[in-house]
Amino acid sequence: MAGTVTLTAHNQGGNIRSLVYTATADAAAATFPDTDLPKIEGRLLDLVTNPGAVAPQDNYDVTVEDQHGHDVLEGVGANRDTANTEKVAIVYSGTSLHPTVDEADTLTLKIGGNNVNSAVTVIQIYYALGG
Numbered sequence: 001m002a003g004t005v006t007l008t009a010h011n012q013g014g015n016i017r018s019l020v021y022t023a024t025a026d027a028a029a030a031t032f033p034d035t036d037l038p039k040i041e042g043r044l045l046d047l048v049t050n051p052g053a054v055a056p057q058d059n060y061d062v063t064v065e066d067q068h069g070h071d072v073l074e075g076v077g078a079n080r081d082t083a084n085t086e087k088v089a090i091v092y093s094g095t096s097l098h099p100t101v102d103e104a105d106t107l108t109l110k111i112g113g114n115n116v117n118s119a120v121t122v123i124q125i126y127y128a129l130g131g
Contacts, residue, residue: 002026005035005109008122016045018126023111025056025119032111037064037125041103044090045126047073049080052120058082061113062123067106072099080121090125101127 003026011018019040023032049062062077071077076088091098101107109123 003029003032005032005111007035007038010038015129016126017042017129018124021109021123023121023123025111025114025117027118030057030115030117030119032114035109037107037109039103039105040101040107040127042127042129043098043100044072045098045128046087046124047077047090048085048087048122048124048126049077050085050122050124051080051082052122054116054119055082056080056111056114056119056121057116059113060111060119060121063110063112064125065108065110066101072101072105072107074099098128 003024005021005023008022009020025032059079063071064073066072073090074092076090080086
């Protein structure tokens with residue numbers, strides 16, 4: 001079975017919004033497909049990862065790359081835990097400033113560093129409207 005990454009919720013009410021993805025790795029190759037995000041705009045706030053019953057390899061990585069190949073998560077999705085739900089603020093390194101994205105950006109969710117066939121993880125990205 002090929003891997004899948006499915007947008008399971010896009011909470012668009014209020015100022016704080018979120019994207020929720022359920023990702024399942026390929027049954028033979030343990031890979032996740034790259035997945036385009038819907039158009040969003042605002043400040044990126046938090047990343048939450050929640051491994052499933054068949055968890056990805058320890059220290060798997062989550063990135064969201066823009067059209068230039070820059071990780072707009074600013075590296076905070078690196079080395080996610082195989083056993084625990086983790087929440088981390090999306091900020092520029094050494095600051096408390098949240099990066100912004102524009103609806104003109106093309107954003108792609110990528111999951112790497114996994115060698116577990118059929119692994120599952122849920123990825124939630126919180127963002128706020130405005131700059």
